[in-house]
Amino acid sequence: MTELPLIGEAAAAADASGARELAGARIGVVTFPGSLDDRDAARAVRLAGGTAVSLWHADTVLADVDAVVIPGGFSYGDYLRAGAISRFAPLMSKIVDAANSDAKLPVLGICNGFQILTESHLLPGSMIKNDHLKFLCRDQVLRVENNSTMWTSDYAAGQEITIPLKNQDGQYIADEKTLDALEAEGRVAFRYVGFNPNGSRRDIAGISNAAGNVVGLMPHPEHAVETGYGPESNAGTDGLGFFTSVLNKLVGGAK
Amino acid sequence: MPRIVVDVMLKPEILDPQGKAIVGALPRLGFTSFSAVRQGKRFELTVDGEVTDAILAQAREAAETLLSNPVIEDVVNVEVVEA
Amino acid sequence: MPRIVVDVMLKPEILDPQGKAIVGALPRLGFTSFSAVRQGKRFELTVDGEVTDAILAQAREAAETLLSNPVIEDVVNVEVVEA
Amino acid sequence: MTISADAVNKKFNIDTVENAAKTPDTELPWAELGLKQNEFDEVVKVLGRRPTGAELAMYSVMWSEHCSYKSSKNHLRQFGEKVTDEMKKDMLVGIGENAGVTNLGDGWAVTFKIESHNSPSFVEPYQGAATGIGGIVRDIISMGARPVAVMDPLRFGAIDHPDTARVMHGAVAGIGGYGNSLGLPNIGGEMVFDAVYQGNPLVNALAVGVMRHEDIRLANASGKGNKVVLFGARTGGDGIGGASVLASESFDDTKPSKRPAVQVGDPFAEKVLIECCLELFKGSLVEGIQDLGAAGISCATSELASNGDGGMQVELTSVLLRDPTLTPGEILMSESQERMMAVVTPENIAAFEAVMDKWAVEYSWLGEVTDTGRLIITWDGEVIVDVDPRTVAHDGPVYDRPYARPSWQDSVQADSFTGSVQDAGRPSAPAELAAAVTELVASPNMCDKSWITKQYDRYVGGNTAMAFPDDAGVVRVDEETGLGVALATDANGRYTYLDPYHGAQLALAEAYRNVATSGAVPMAVSDCLNFGSPEDPDVMWQLAEAIRGLSDACMVLGIPVTGGNVSLYNQTGTTPIHPSPVVAVLGKLDDVARRTPSGWKEDGQAIYLLGTTAAELDGSEWSNLRGHLGGLPPKVDLAAERALGEILINASRDGMIDSAHDLSEGGLAAALVESSLRYGVGARIALEDLLERDGVDLFTALFSESQARALVAVPRSEEVRFKDMCTARGFAHLRVGVVDAAGGQLEINGVETLSLDALREAHEATLPKYFG
Numbered sequence A: 001m002t003e004l005p006l007i008g009e010a011a012a013a014a015d016a017s018g019a020r021e022l023a024g025a026r027i028g029v030v031t032f033p034g035s036l037d038d039r040d041a042a043r044a045v046r047l048a049g050g051t052a053v054s055l056w057h058a059d060t061v062l063a064d065v066d067a068v069v070i071p072g073g074f075s076y077g078d079y080l081r082a083g084a085i086s087r088f089a090p091l092m093s094k095i096v097d098a099a100n101s102d103a104k105l106p107v108l109g110i111c112n113g114f115q116i117l118t119e120s121h122l123l124p125g126s127m128i129k130n131d132h133l134k135f136l137c138r139d140q141v142l143r144v145e146n147n148s149t150m151w152t153s154d155y156a157a158g159q160e161i162t163i164p165l166k167n168q169d170g171q172y173i174a175d176e177k178t179l180d181a182l183e184a185e186g187r188v189a190f191r192y193v194g195f196n197p198n199g200s201r202r203d204i205a206g207i208s209n210a211a212g213n214v215v216g217l218m219p220h221p222e223h224a225v226e227t228g229y230g231p232e233s234n235a236g237t238d239g240l241g242f243f244t245s246v247l248n249k250l251v252g253g254a255k
Numbered sequence B, C: 001m002p003r004i005v006v007d008v009m010l011k012p013e014i015l016d017p018q019g020k021a022i023v024g025a026l027p028r029l030g031f032t033s034f035s036a037v038r039q040g041k042r043f044e045l046t047v048d049g050e051v052t053d054a055i056l057a058q059a060r061e062a063a064e065t066l067l068s069n070p071v072i073e074d075v076v077n078v079e080v081v082e083a
Numbered sequence D: 001m002t003i004s005a006d007a008v009n010k011k012f013n014i015d016t017v018e019n020a021a022k023t024p025d026t027e028l029p030w031a032e033l034g035l036k037q038n039e040f041d042e043v044v045k046v047l048g049r050r051p052t053g054a055e056l057a058m059y060s061v062m063w064s065e066h067c068s069y070k071s072s073k074n075h076l077r078q079f080g081e082k083v084t085d086e087m088k089k090d091m092l093v094g095i096g097e098n099a100g101v102t103n104l105g106d107g108w109a110v111t112f113k114i115e116s117h118n119s120p121s122f123v124e125p126y127q128g129a130a131t132g133i134g135g136i137v138r139d140i141i142s143m144g145a146r147p148v149a150v151m152d153p154l155r156f157g158a159i160d161h162p163d164t165a166r167v168m169h170g171a172v173a174g175i176g177g178y179g180n181s182l183g184l185p186n187i188g189g190e191m192v193f194d195a196v197y198q199g200n201p202l203v204n205a206l207a208v209g210v211m212r213h214e215d216i217r218l219a220n221a222s223g224k225g226n227k228v229v230l231f232g233a234r235t236g237g238d239g240i241g242g243a244s245v246l247a248s249e250s251f252d253d254t255k256p257s258k259r260p261a262v263q264v265g266d267p268f269a270e271k272v273l274i275e276c277c278l279e280l281f282k283g284s285l286v287e288g289i290q291d292l293g294a295a296g297i298s299c300a301t302s303e304l305a306s307n308g309d310g311g312m313q314v315e316l317t318s319v320l321l322r323d324p325t326l327t328p329g330e331i332l333m334s335e336s337q338e339r340m341m342a343v344v345t346p347e348n349i350a351a352f353e354a355v356m357d358k359w360a361v362e363y364s365w366l367g368e369v370t371d372t373g374r375l376i377i378t379w380d381g382e383v384i385v386d387v388d389p390r391t392v393a394h395d396g397p398v399y400d401r402p403y404a405r406p407s408w409q410d411s412v413q414a415d416s417f418t419g420s421v422q423d424a425g426r427p428s429a430p431a432e433l434a435a436a437v438t439e440l441v442a443s444p445n446m447c448d449k450s451w452i453t454k455q456y457d458r459y460v461g462g463n464t465a466m467a468f469p470d471d472a473g474v475v476r477v478d479e480e481t482g483l484g485v486a487l488a489t490d491a492n493g494r495y496t497y498l499d500p501y502h503g504a505q506l507a508l509a510e511a512y513r514n515v516a517t518s519g520a521v522p523m524a525v526s527d528c529l530n531f532g533s534p535e536d537p538d539v540m541w542q543l544a545e546a547i548r549g550l551s552d553a554c555m556v557l558g559i560p561v562t563g564g565n566v567s568l569y570n571q572t573g574t575t576p577i578h579p580s581p582v583v584a585v586l587g588k589l590d591d592v593a594r595r596t597p598s599g600w601k602e603d604g605q606a607i608y609l610l611g612t613t614a615a616e617l618d619g620s621e622w623s624n625l626r627g628h629l630g631g632l633p634p635k636v637d638l639a640a641e642r643a644l645g646e647i648l649i650n651a652s653r654d655g656m657i658d659s660a661h662d663l664s665e666g667g668l669a670a671a672l673v674e675s676s677l678r679y680g681v682g683a684r685i686a687l688e689d690l691l692e693r694d695g696v697d698l699f700t701a702l703f704s705e706s707q708a709r710a711l712v713a714v715p716r717s718e719e720v721r722f723k724d725m726c727t728a729r730g731f732a733h734l735r736v737g738v739v740d741a742a743g744g745q746l747e748i749n750g751v752e753t754l755s756l757d758a759l760r761e762a763h764e765a766t767l768p769k770y771f772g
């Protein structure tokens, strides 16, 4: 049986392999009431070699972070619409401003985080109930359509990755004009391959903003960062690239 | 085409977590005039042609059997709306 | 106490998965008169006291900002209902 | 909206203790509240006067079967008595608290418990199942632990009965809807279809949590002057349905408003409650804590007070209400979800309130701990309850219900499957056997369960090392060391019907085996005893036998019962369900990286069958498929289970096996197919030596459900060492085949070759066929 790296060892290995300077990059992970995957996102940041900083939705200042992950979960129970209430959190307006500013704060929205980003109009379109109406948890194959964003640069264009998908309201919709524009501008970041798990328009799994600093997707890269705790295909670590991408970009940018 | 609107609400004595979340959020957005919120469902059934009494009766029956769960919900309204 | 009812529906051009499931189920239960179904949301906001114009305006604003997402939904109705 | 009970209390003409003393002859609705004459008389005797309406409410709910275990208590004692010092070694908290706590080492502790939510799940499957998850998770929080996973053993009616889809869709969606929203991975469960559960499905829920030793919290109220606080959701009229007869407690004509027939869960509120409680524990801000479940405030106040060192005084008008028309008795009985009660020292009040405010959780201070030894509850200052809390919480009635071996038991046991009408035309030709294997793995109870499990989040938390379809769920506890726990739940109602004593032991044996198969060392047991009416001597005998069997078997296996739940009156009319003792076993893995999955992967590895096979088809899934239930269940051999467990654990620890799958329902046929389908890797199997050694025919070898068996895949390099270990331990082991990665098929000598694609299609089609 293959040896599985432990969290502690993997972090040490990242350090040993010269990734130490990345530890300087501070990636904020926002917790809303009802967030679920915040600790997982923080672990992914650590495993990628960065420093995870927890951010609280009610904070009115954005702590000194170099990037932000808005994690998955059911913020405010998803009761009204997924992301609808969280969007109005004090910290969200800071994040929106920073993402749109010249500094172009990198922001990754995963699942509920993606829904919050669309509700905040940082990303176009919206999510409605899965076409089959059920919660669905599965290992999902995605194609990386755009590897020039802050969060995808460590992938090859067209690379297929497998990461978990798990949601009830994951059907991405936007009007035809918006969809055409997204395609034309290369802002479709990920597409479902083989099976469209929720009826999303044009098999879209994730998109980015025009500048490429804001990325949102429904599947969960933070659940595919450690062998033995993610999908069984490959090493189960196909999601790690999201976090190393932003860390490398940040370090590259700082140099 | 005419539509029949069916409104379904959780029974008043039943906890409505959705309404509760909304009523908590409203004041944070400056909407301070509402003391309670309940969230229900609205169905619009399209009828091809005229809404006869028989069709309206069907809608009422569908409302009670399929569109609502009588254990926890009430059908509060069934009405015809002309398009 | 008076309530303000807010009705929100998915925009007509968006396929509604819940409505689709219902329209598929209706004929199996013998309800054959409906050619389409759409499911939306109904909110009941309770007002303590009288519904002034200002309060109604607040409800309209809440409907447009919080209770609906204008990218995919329309507020189809805001009205006062006396209890 | 703040509804102060104070504002409306004037409309109740409250029945005070003073009033009760003055009006001894007032008629009280004790019968409507479910008390028997002797029980009511006992209440009067304990109090030395008639109870007030509020006191009557408390005694009636706390002395109910559900809260007092009055029919089972005398039998359940065996779980506490049949324990050796060795078994107690790792038990940090035993039976009696909200959930037992087991020491995992390195300063870690684990707590787990299984409970039922059967009848609510029949009335309203979604909400019933959802609130079942909610309730068990609160038990875990109240021990001071962070909940880390859930499981859901389910039993529904016949798969093709028109009502089964309603229950299936609702319950599965409810378990997912609640558990997924809490961020708790679902790591396993069961799904059994049987017509006996048609009018009475079983929805059991298990939760497991972990904590550091110093974080263990108990439900007791100590320290005079410490404050009592209720927090979380508001109190509504939930779960007091028929008890509205209590309106008479107010001796008032104003009719109470309608009370909910069903409780709706609010998983978001519970998720916030989890985080907020963990923050309280981290800051050591609570002295004692108790979740509110059945019997609500009655239970929380009386248990906290009686487990503490003094008494308690609370003012009921301080309770935040969702429904302002609730009477004091109803408030005491309300089972509204997502609430907790805690005891806080005066110094910590401000810090406690800061945590509540941070998470926007509502709370209200109800009163304080006293040194009077009494539980005093006031309503706007007037005393409406004045009791010794022990008499409410612990001194309820206990019954020695009559029981006797049912008159039909002998004839059922005499009716063996072998040679029965249903056994006619037993498959034997290669094509028939292939068809039989396919039929078995497509059958309702043996088919693929992913229709269910794909509605559950298995990834959240990032610590799930195994879940469906492996034998046990495995969660990592410590990210640094890889320390983790494995859990499995099992029950076989058919075996237990045939022989309750051994049937219960078989449930334990299977759960134990599943845990050991994953490589974990079994440590502790929790059980949910689902039975019919204890007033039926036949059922009472089943219950008594099952408890005796289970407690005896725990002794032999050396693992203690740390908690559980009894669910009685599971029947339709006078027809009880099969006795269904669902047993959960928890095990420990020093490093979850060493866990063993249930399927083979590597071409050429040797496949060994551990254990021996006898002709044991009574009660089997095969006999079920043929519509037969009779005879005696497979023989229990706990020494063999223990030996098998040790082999599987050592083999995992020393890297001698790459895959292991235990044999249970469906026998070897099911295990071979499941191990092949796990990773889509086939095998070539030859059973001639087995037939010869054990003296059985091929059909029996494939379908018998003999216990203490497992199938393992051994790397070539480890074969000698593995065989030596089995030999040294004197455990039967036989090489029955090799892994065949290229063929895409399962080849069994004497059985027509089965393609994995066809097997998978048959295995996976069943649930979607019935449930969409």
Ligand SMILES: Nc1ncnc2c1ncn2[C@@H]1O[C@H](COP(=O)(O)OP(=O)(O)O)[C@@H](O)[C@H]1O
Pocket: D151, D152, D153, D154, D186, D187, D188, D189, D190, D191, D449, D452, D453, D467, D468, D469, D470, D471, D472, D489, D490, D514, D664, D665
């Ligand atoms: N209701 C359920 N919820 C979650 N997992 C389930 C459920 N029913 C079955 N499973 C999973 O499916 C797999 C096969 O179940 P089962 O055949 O009962 O296992 P075993 O025979 O090892 O006890 C196990 O991983 C089990 O945990």
Ligand SMILES: [Mg+2]
Pocket: D471, D514, D661, D662, D663, D664
């Ligand atoms: Mg098993």
